[in-house]
Amino acid sequence: MEHRLNELRRLAAGAANRRTETGIPRVAMVQGAIPEHQLAAVYDPMINLILTGSKSMTVGARTLHYDPATYFVMSVELPAVGQVHPAASGEPYLAVSLTLDAAVLAPLLADLPEPAFGRRADSGFSVAAVTPELMDAWVRMLRLMHEPNDIAALAPAYEREILYRVLQGPHGAMLRDIASxxxxxxxxxxxxxxxxxxxxxxxxxxxxxxxxxxxxxxxxxxxxxxxxxxxxxxxxxxxxxxxxxxxxxxxxxxxxxxxxxxxxxxxxxxxxxxxxxxxxxxxxxxxxxxxxxxx
Structure with missing residues (x-):
């Protein structure tokens, strides 16, 4: 998966040291050191994929750590405290996120058999291992930043694919319950x-x-x-x-x-x-x- 990850890093290289809108609906990036007080916030429901470095999120007494081998899903608005860290090589923290929208999820869920989702969610946030298929979907999505004329036609399909790949994994129950x-x-x-x-x-x-x-x-x-x-x-x-x-x-x-x-x-x-x-x-x-x- 390393070549996919390297392409994602190249595509996201223009991110600023803050949340940067990409021009693609609900997709944003962030790079570098983020002021501490901005990381203590109420976070929107999202899928967050780290490309370089690592991050920890603390909600209540639970702290989850994730890096480029994993991705984070938050299914409800949560007051959390985050910490970001550069890579061991010194490269700055870099991540992309997709804000979750129940109106986008609902039609996708209607097209899928319920057994694909697994059991009911017992938490509103979690970390799972990233898959090659999910990486591929993110590559296609971020390529649209360099083809803005294609965003309106193709971004909805790539968003559905990202959501579908997450639905197929350990976070599937959470995504289903958002739109139920x-x-x-x-x-x-x-x-x-x-x-x-x-x-x-x-x-x-x-x-x-x-x-x-x-x-x-x-x-x-x-x-x-x-x-x-x-x-x-x-x-x-x-x-x-x-x-x-x-x-x-x-x-x-x-x-x-x-x-x-x-x-x-x-x-x-x-x-x-x-x-x-x-x-x-x-x-x-x-x-x-x-x-x-x-x-």
């Missing part, structure tokens, strides 16, 4: 959308469970299985990540940021912020700002 409205994963995804939309308000588990037609105990169990977090832990991480953005990007003070994201006590906010990010919010914001200025 009655699956536990899809119900958790709807609950996540409500939490993110109104993250600053108090979270009432029974009311949220009722919105997705689940009992409170079943909802809590499935939510934690999919996200590795309880609903309250999920909300807390969304609040803290949003507060970090207010502190760094908008220069908000600690008290303002705390109240803006739903905390009633700046002291409690500071304590939980330090537990998540390793230092008090004011010091963390100043450290990040200094690194941005020095970059």
């Amino acid at each position: 409205p009655d699956s536990a994963l899809a119900r958790v995804q709807r609950a996540i959308a409500w939490i993110r939309q109104d993250f600053a308000s108090p979270l009432r588990i029974e009311a949220l469970a009722g919105k997705v037609a689940m009992s409170a105990s079943s909802f809590h169990r499935h939510f934690k299985a999919v996200t590795a977090l309880s609903p309250l832990q999920y909300q807390k991480r969304v609040r803290l990540m949003q507060a970090r953005q207010l502190l760094v990007a908008q220069g908000a003070n600690v008290t303002t940021a705390a109240f803006e994201v739903g905390y009633e006590s700046a002291t409690q906010f500071s304590r939980e912020y330090a537990r998540m990010f390793g230092m008090a919010p004011g010091r963390d914001a100043a450290r990040i700002a200094a690194r941005v200025r020095a970059a």
Whole structure:
């Protein structure tokens, strides 16, 4: 597979030190060192393939590592902390991603027999070994960056092929459940959308469970299985990540940021912020700002 990987690296060589749109719908690239605070974020559902270097993703208490021999799938929006590393040879980190869209998956699922998908998903994120067939599909997709006139006609077919190859592997159950409205994963995804939309308000588990037609105990169990977090832990991480953005990007003070994201006590906010990010919010914001200025 090395020659396929080398071609993908050549095709993606123009990526910048940040997320770079390719001109192909839902396909993006990133290269080089990424600012630490940008790697702690709520990530969209995606397939992520590393071409050079390696990455780790921590969600709750789970940390997954992957490199060019593996790929990562996240099937729901998750607050995660990432770390990227250059290759042992010193080459910068380089990766491509495909954002998952249930509207694209659903017609593909309708064309495939259900036994191809395997059992129901028991998690919303995982890592699997990359296959030659999946690599080939990515090569065809990224070649379109140099043939923009072909994107409208061919990108949908190549996207279907990438999704099909993933459906055939260990992540197949996750992809199926994204587009299955009655699956536990899809119900958790709807609950996540409500939490993110109104993250600053108090979270009432029974009311949220009722919105997705689940009992409170079943909802809590499935939510934690999919996200590795309880609903309250999920909300807390969304609040803290949003507060970090207010502190760094908008220069908000600690008290303002705390109240803006739903905390009633700046002291409690500071304590939980330090537990998540390793230092008090004011010091963390100043450290990040200094690194941005020095970059």
